Amino acid sequence: MTDISHSGPVLAADGTPLKRSLARALRMQKLRALMLIAPLLLFILVTFILPVADMLFRSVENRIVQDTLPQTVEALADWDPASGQLPNEAVFAAMAADLQVAAEQKTHTKVAKRLNYENPGLSSVFRKSGRKVKKWDLATDGPFREKLIGIDDGWGDIELWRTIKTYSGTFTSGYFLNAVDMQLGAEGPEIRPENERIYNTMLVRTMRMSLIITFSCIVLGYPVAWILANLPARKANLLLILVLLPFWTSLLVRTSAWKILLQQQGVINDTLVWIGLVDDANRLVLINNELGTIIAMTHILLPFMILPMYSVMQTINPSYLRAAKSLGATDWTAFWRVYFPQTVPGIGAGSILVFILAVGYYITPALVGGTKGTFISNLIAYHISTSGNWGLGAALGAILLAVVLLLYWVYDKVVGIDNVKLG
Amino acid sequence: MKLSKLSALAMTTALCAPSAFAEEMANELTLVSWGGAYQASQQKAYVEPYLAANPDVKVIWDESSAEAVAKIRAMNEAGNVTWDLVDAVASDSMRLCDEGLAEEINHDEDLAAAPDGTPASEDFGDLIVSDCFVPQIVYSTTFGYRTDLIDTPDTVCAIFDTEKYPGKRSLQKRPIDNMEWALYCDGVAKDDIYDVLSTDEGVEQALAKLDTIKDQVVWWTAGAETPQLLADGEVVMGSTFNGRLFSAIAEQGQPIGMLWDMQSFDLDGWVVPAGLPADRKARVMDFLKFATDTQRLADQAAYISYGPARASSAPLVGKHAELGIDMAPHMPTDPANSANVHVYDYEWWADNRDDLNAKFQAWLAK
Known part of the structure; x- marks a missing residue:
């Protein structure tokens, strides 16, 4: 033992220390592995990670105000909104100068759109003024305070100037605050009035309903997976095709089929009325509410639950169950104590798949969810494709992503991610 | 074999040369609309007659008008606008115009006058709700x-x-x-x-x-x-x-x-995305002038019960192309x-x- 400690580092055949030579070999190996996955890595980076990052960045980015109205932002620095006084003539002159440049480049309406999110009504003030300010002579046409207010009363409103001052920074918390039903008031962040609060409700509803859908998938999928795993291969394959069949049918077709089945004049209600279980005047409301979304989405996501459970159950040796029973366990005990624990990795994998897919769904909830069964993703889709408020859409998306990652982390702590098996 | 190929080549060059000289217009036109019966009415009333007069042109339809604003913005940011002419509702056209994503139209210069000589801006009247908007239907x-x-x-x-x-x-x-x-x-x-x-x-x-x-x-x-x-x-x-x-x-x-x-x-009309290359824009403007003239707008009403946006088209509205019923009583403007x-x-x-x-x-x- 002392011999080794005195003879210095162990050397490799070429005389370099073994440690370094090993490290180099490992590095070469890692590099080779990296080269192999490099095309995929680059592809994912360019087509997935960078665009997502770019989109999420929009939730805080706010350069447009100082880029479009540089002189105004500078002039407003000395003005205190709490004074209750309108800004002085210098600010109005700066605004006139900025507006003239902006109207020439047609950017005044862009900045107006940004500010209109925070203070409804601003967009028409800017649109109306841009056209007229273009014709002014900045050197002689002052004073601009009266002239601007003459075009639109909006310029005489302190709130307008406060909004510009508040949202003149390079970055803004405005979108994120909006996404959690708050706003930047005169004294910092405050909760929005009750009739504008919506996003927290929607986030909680999305999580709650996704959990219900995941749970219904477990309950419905478990017996199916069990039958699949325990049938002879030929029959199992036939049944497996039935499980996979929905994948080959368009999502819209499947969702519309549920509409026909579930609506009040639909197949299910008609049958129940015909049998006499339901009174014709009081047909069941099965669609355009939470129930409709849960039913349709459970059906659509069920294969994602069955397949991982099936592949895990297939690997369970049937002799364990026989052994348990021969040792005196009842059917239930044998199932619950011996079989079920071995299927947990499959349930875990299916649950993660179904839950994450459910949280981001928006087409099905939009079609069958009515007002109570829509998800936060429906609002994200609305802001991205209809209202054009990408900043708010990005903030909502970032929050959703964070919540999912948080749940994933909790899941890892509680169940353990190593315990998840796809087969 | 070789000879025939050569002569074919010679013929095509001979045919193409003068036309290539005369035309600086792109021969592909990507139109964006809403799909369904409405797009079909545009196809029959504007596109088919236009293609009959311009056999070299190829028209591609994209049924994305519902996401027009978001998609044009994304294309504009990516610097690759693939659409040539977009059908949009009036409020979307205002937003596109506000954001500088749509081309401003000089209605009198770019569009055909009414048959009696009334300039387009008067013929469309108040329906021109934005500088970038060419109304089609009410x-x-x-x-x-x-x-x-x-x-x-x-x-x-x-x-x-x-x-x-x-x-x-x-x-x-x-x-x-x-x-x-x-x-x-x-x-x-x-x-x-x-x-x-x-x-x-x-x-x-x-x-x-x-x-x-x-x-x-x-x-x-x-x-x-x-x-x-x-x-x-x-x-x-x-x-x-x-x-x-x-x-x-x-x-x-x-x-x-x-x-x-x-x-x-409400109104629906055409919007030209900003930043098209010159040859494509020339083709778009040529088509736009044709597709929004008095007769074409009146023709569209034979396929769908939406009122033509030009005052001069109203008297020309006739019967439904297939059902043969009078369309005027079904127009919102009746x-x-x-x-x-x-x-x-x-x-x-x-x-x-x-x-x-x-x-x-x-x-x-x-």
């Missing part, structure tokens, strides 16, 4: 009802009268129009609607009125939903675009009647139908849409 959002399930309603306020007209109603899942109808039926004078709606109390009042029928409403997002819901008997009355109701009534013979009272006029209309204020909604939508969504989720 459509309306109005109500249809089941003639066999309820009494004939004569006012829009029938939607709020669940005692006289029991059953579910379908309304579009957005504040626009619904808030106005609610205030109108709550006793607000038509001219005061937007003044009232500009106050918090006004918004509360409109939502309170809608609250009275909230549990009786099926909310729709796609125009095809109300005709389907009416046909299934899921709802007894519902709002949708008048052309959809026309095809349910006239083409499919459903027991549905039209309620034109307080129909909400005097009998437009006795009491709601004129939707674009400017006001451009300012307040985001704010009202937040309140409307919050109300829906309650």
Whole structure:
């Protein structure tokens, strides 16, 4: 033992220390592995990670105000909104100068759109003024305070100037605050009035309903997976095709089929009325509410639950169950104590798949969810494709992503991610 | 073999040379529209005659008008605008214009004058709601009802009268129009609607009125939903675009009647995305001039019951191309139908849409 400690580092055949030579070999190996996955890595980076990052960045980015109205932002620095006084003539002159440049480049309406999110009504003030300010002579046409207010009363409103001052920074918390039903008031962040609060409700509803859908998938999928795993291969394959069949049918077709089945004049209600279980005047409301979304989405996501459970159950040796029973366990005990624990990795994998897919769904909830069964993703889709408020859409998306990652982390702590098996 | 190939080559060069010299227009045109019967009417009334006159041109349709604003913005940011001409509703055209994403149009220079020489800007008149917008049609959002399930309603306020007209109603899942109808039926004078709606109390009042029928409403997002819901008997009355109701009534013979009272006029038209290369823009402007002339707009009305946006087209509206019925009485602009209309204020909604939508969504989720 002392011999080794005195003879210095162990050397490799070429005389370099073994440690370094090993490290180099490992590095070469890692590099080779990296080269192999490099095309995929680059592809994912360019087509997935960078665009997502770019989109999420929009939730805080706010350069447009100082880029479009540089002189105004500078002039407003000395003005205190709490004074209750309108800004002085210098600010109005700066605004006139900025507006003239902006109207020439047609950017005044862009900045107006940004500010209109925070203070409804601003967009028409800017649109109306841009056209007229273009014709002014900045050197002689002052004073601009009266002239601007003459075009639109909006310029005489302190709130307008406060909004510009508040949202003149390079970055803004405005979108994120909006996404959690708050706003930047005169004294910092405050909760929005009750009739504008919506996003927290929607986030909680999305999580709650996704959990219900995941749970219904477990309950419905478990017996199916069990039958699949325990049938002879030929029959199992036939049944497996039935499980996979929905994948080959368009999502819209499947969702519309549920509409026909579930609506009040639909197949299910008609049958129940015909049998006499339901009174014709009081047909069941099965669609355009939470129930409709849960039913349709459970059906659509069920294969994602069955397949991982099936592949895990297939690997369970049937002799364990026989052994348990021969040792005196009842059917239930044998199932619950011996079989079920071995299927947990499959349930875990299916649950993660179904839950994450459910949280981001928006087409099905939009079609069958009515007002109570829509998800936060429906609002994200609305802001991205209809209202054009990408900043708010990005903030909502970032929050959703964070919540999912948080749940994933909790899941890892509680169940353990190593315990998840796809087969 | 070789010879024939060579001579073919020589012939094509000979044929192409003069035309390549005369034309600096691209030969591909990507048009964006809404799909369905509406796009078909554009295909038959504008595109087929244009292609007959310009056999070299190829037209590609993209059915993405519902996401026009988002997609044009994304294309513009990526610096790769693949669309040439986009069909958009008036409010979307305003937003595209505001953001500098659409080309400004000089209506008198770029578009054909009426046959009697009236310049285009006068022929379209007030319908030019934005500098980037070339109006095509006037459509309306109005109500249809089941003639066999309820009494004939004569006012829009029938939607709020669940005692006289029991059953579910379908309304579009957005504040626009619904808030106005609610205030109108709550006793607000038509001219005061937007003044009232500009106050918090006004918004509360409109939502309170809608609250009275909230549990009786099926909310729709796609125009095809109300005709389907009416046909299934899921709802007894519902709002949708008048052309959809026309095809349910006239083409499919459903027991549905039209309620034109307080129909909400809206416009649909063409928008040219900003930043097209010169050759493509030249082709677009050539097509645009052809497709929006008096005769073409009148022709479109033979396929769908939307009113042509030019005043000079109205007298030329004839019969339905397949059914042979007179189209004029089915137009939202027909005097009998437009006795009491709601004129939707674009400017006001451009300012307040985001704010009202937040309140409307919050109300829906309650």
